[in-house]
Amino acid sequence: MRDWLNFDKKLWFELHDEHCDGKHYILGNPHTFTGRIFAYCPQKDAFFNISLEEIKEMPTETEYWIKGFISGNEPSRPVDEEGKPLAPPSQDYIHWEESVELFHKTGYWYPGERHCEICGVKLLNSWTEFDCENCLDKN
Ligand SMILES: [Zn+2]
Ligand SMILES: [Zn+2]
Structure with missing residues (x-):
């Protein structure tokens, strides 16, 4: 089992108002939907998934973790019927x-x-x- 609670304390963020106040932490990739981030809420002792858009505030460390994560999660270029990558003006x-x-x-x-x-x-x-x-x- 992965020890999810042994996370990096530098990778915190705060959420928009409908969520609870305080710091939440990035854990990794939940492998649910493209771009979703697996996270932990110490206030509620709960695991959850978020997208970048739901984050209100974060330090530079978190910002760059997410930049790298999203680049790595970019869906592949579309291909034609023969499997060749499409190009403009498609x-x-x-x-x-x-x-x-x-x-x-x-x-x-x-x-x-x-x-x-x-x-x-x-x-x-x-x-x-x-x-x-x-x-x-x-x-
Ligand atoms: Zn919370
Ligand atoms: Zn419209």
């Missing part, structure tokens, strides 16, 4: 590239295809809302 390639760029900000990755619930535009895999950027602005 729409699938461009969609993937934009999704990867946003992935570095949200740390979230939805593996399937989703569309905006209002206008139907295809959403980036790393987009965390149900509506696209344009429709969100109008609400």
Whole structure:
């Protein structure tokens, strides 16, 4: 068994308001969804998973741990029917590239295809809302 509670005290972070106050700690990779981080809450003595976007505050050590983690978790480039990597101007390639760029900000990755619930535009895999950027602005 891995000794999860023997974690690095430098890798702390604080969460947004809906969670409890105080420091939480990065433990590693939960191997659930791309970009998810396995963490520990000493206040509640609980293990949980988070994405970068849920973090409110963190030291430089944590920031760089996450930067490396997200780079390593970037989903592979899409391929064509013969397994050859796609390139521009393929729409699938461009969609993937934009999704990867946003992935570095949200740390979230939805593996399937989703569309905006209002206008139907295809959403980036790393987009965390149900509506696209344009429709969100109008609400
Ligand atoms: Zn907590
Ligand atoms: Zn929309």
